[in-house]
Amino acid sequence: MLVAQSFSKNFGLYGERIGALHVVCRTDDTRTKVVNMLTRLSRAEITTCPINGSKIVAKVLGNKDLKVQWQHDLLHMSDRMRTMRQRLVDEFRKRQTPGHWDHILTDIGMFSMTSLQPNQIRILREEYHVYLLPLGRISMTGLTEHNVEHVAEAFHKVISDTAP
Incomplete structure (x- = not known):
């Protein structure tokens, strides 16, 4: 093993x-x-x-003090990412954004896949200044209380406007 x-x-x-x-x-x-x-x-x-x-x-x-601080920082960041994941999915649900988004809540780590196509990613970048990796991976650490609604709205518009 x-x-x-x-x-x-x-x-x-x-x-x-x-x-x-x-x-x-x-x-x-x-x-x-x-x-x-x-x-x-x-x-x-x-x-x-x-x-x-x-x-x-x-x-x-x-070092006991440094270790405690490190553990505190890890908990803070993981809680923040969990909160942003929930907020993003809540915003998608509120808008009835097409697609399946529950995996965002069960994913762990800094990133989640969005299944967006290259043309949708380009539109997000060029028209809404929302930046994803080329394969549609979004960084949860880039979401904040100040931008999560904008990101969700941009996703909603791009997905709705480019749906087959």
Whole structure:
């Protein structure tokens, strides 16, 4: 069994390759083979691991006050994203925006897929200044109490006007 964890987003350490790969093996022989293979792969891909991110993580997790602050900040941000997800879906429902939006409430993390087409994404950008990634992924961290209604209204208009 393999479990990969990334700490890049949790610590704001993008590009620092901070994470862990956990491997559970049934036998010592398998463990030895896996360790040797992963060591060769790591050396071939990375050569020297970046150290700055790991030092930051070690400092935060090793200091009680910093760890408590970090945990508080994570809860604050995850609550804010959950609130913005709910607000966006509520605004879609209020407008009866065509489409299925419940997945936005069950998604986790910073992004959700919208299923918008490239021409709809272009219209959102050019006419409403609502910016999505090219495949229709929206960042929940970009939504605020001040812009969520505008974003929902823009989606509604674009989806309604371009529906087949």
